Amino acid sequence: MYIARIPNRSSPPAFLLRESYREDGKVKTRTLANLSKLPHxxxxxxxxxxxxxxxxxxxxxxxxxxxxxxxxxxxVIDAMRKLRFDRLVNSHACPQRERVLAMVAARILAPESKLATTRWWETTTLPQLLALDQSDEDDLYAAMDWLLQRQAQIEQRLAKRHLSDDALVLYDLSSSDFEGSHCPLAALGHNRDGKKGKLQVNYGLLESTEFSSNLAAICSLKQP
Incomplete structure (x- = not known):
């Protein structure tokens, strides 16, 4: 059997399912089906x-x-590299920097505990993209300690990258309700959402552990 394409002058070609056979010593052809309506x-x-x-x-x-x-x-990794986020954390690659980048990516894509994070990224290509070794949650906590030691350098790099003399800096203060009783940052005070009797934590672009719940935004920064 074979499919024959039969051209038509003014119409689309016809496609016929045919077979050849012998009869009285002669080769003949017969049509078994018209396949013209089938998709190509x-x-x-x-x-x-x-x-x-x-x-x-x-x-x-x-x-x-x-x-x-x-x-x-x-x-996410492409966005980090485009923003030069990796060089902001550290100028050269090292295990601690790669773990920090991995934690940031995980926080964006699947925020979980450190233990759950190490389990999650084993289902992704993140370890291959960042050349991560077998890192456990203790390695991640150690990387966070390493990052804290680099805070001043990172802040200086951010300022050098984005600020110049007489640059305009925008700042805003906000707050979130807090449920619990053991957070040293939470306190009673003026609630911007009108929820009386709720503990709240104030936060802004520049952080301070000395925020008061009654501070106005302009008063939440230390004077030099």
Whole structure:
């Protein structure tokens, strides 16, 4: 059997399923079906099948051994590199810097505890993209201690990158309600949302552990 393409002058060509046979020593042809209404993709597959090619479904042809999530991770890493965030943390690559970058990416994509974070990124390509070794939650806490020691350098780099003499700096103070009783930053005071009797934590672009719940925004910064 084969598929014959029959041209028409003023109409689309016809596609006929035909077979050849012998009768009285002569080769003859007969039409078995008109396939003209089939999509071109189906006609192409049927033609290849009649030529001896075999097809199997993807489910039976392949076995998925392991799959890592990649797209969203690559997008975050690309954004970090475009912003030169890695060089802001440290000028050269090191295990601590890569762990910090991984924690920031995880905080954006799947915020969890440090233990859960190390389990989550094993389902993604993040360890490969950042050349992470087998890091556990203790390594992440150590990387956070390392980052804290670099706070002053990072702030200086940020200022050098984004500020100049007589630059305009915008600052805003906000607050969030706090549920609990053991946070040293939480206190009673003027609630901007009108929720009386609620502990709250004030925060702004520049942080201070000496914020008071009754401070106005302009009073929340120390005078030099």
């Amino acid at each position: 993709e189906a006609l192409s597959l049927l033609k290849r099948f009649l030529q001896g090619e075999h097809f199997v479904s993807a489910e039976t042809a392949f076995e998925s051994v392991r799959s890592w999530h990649h797209g969203h991770v690559q997008a």
